[in-house]
Amino acid sequence: MENPAHRRVIAAIRAIPSGQVAGYGEVARRAGLPGRARMVARLLADNDDPGLPWHRVVRADGRIAFPAGSDLYLEQCRRLRAEDVQVEAGRVRGMRPSPSLDEHLWGDPG
DNA sequence: ACTGTGACAGCTG
DNA sequence: ACAGCTGCCACAG
Numbered sequence: 078m079e080n081p082a083h084r085r086v087i088a089a090i091r092a093i094p095s096g097q098v099a100g101y102g103e104v105a106r107r108a109g110l111p112g113r114a115r116m117v118a119r120l121l122a123d124n125d126d127p128g129l130p131w132h133r134v135v136r137a138d139g140r141i142a143f144p145a146g147s148d149l150y151l152e153q154c155r156r157l158r159a160e161d162v163q164v165e166a167g168r169v170r171g172m173r174p175s176p177s178l179d180e181h182l183w184g185d186p187g
Numbered sequence: 188a189c190t191g192t193g194a195c196a197g198c199t200g
Numbered sequence: 201a202c203a204g205c206t207g208c209c210a211c212a213g
Contacts, residue, residue: 113195
């Protein structure tokens with residue numbers, strides 16, 4: 078069964094262009110459902126559509142959501158690399174952790 | 188209604 | 201960058 082909110086999330090995931098990634102919370106936000114990151118995760122877990130680019134959804138810090146070494150982890154890693162996405166230590170390059178208070182106040186000294 | 192769990196996020200040390 | 205804690209939402213028992 079599918080709710081209107083579910084369709085939004087699925088659409089948001091399908092909207093992620095190849096070679097790019099988005100966080101769970103990001104997807105939820107784009108779907109007009111701020112704070113529903115867990116919902117995105119649940120939908121993906123329940124998802125059956127092989128055409129859905131689920132591999133483009135990662136954690137907010139760019140890390141793969143699966144435990145390192147697991148089948149799904151390896152699969153996602155493989156798919157991302159197939160799209161020329163730099164993946165290192167289970168983490169996607171280009172994503173950066175949320176700015177800490179220090180960096181936010183003082184700025185990045187570089 | 189309460190509790191436990193999970194493909195999460197944000198802040199703090 | 202890493203670990204710990206808290207807040208959050210949805211679902212199953």
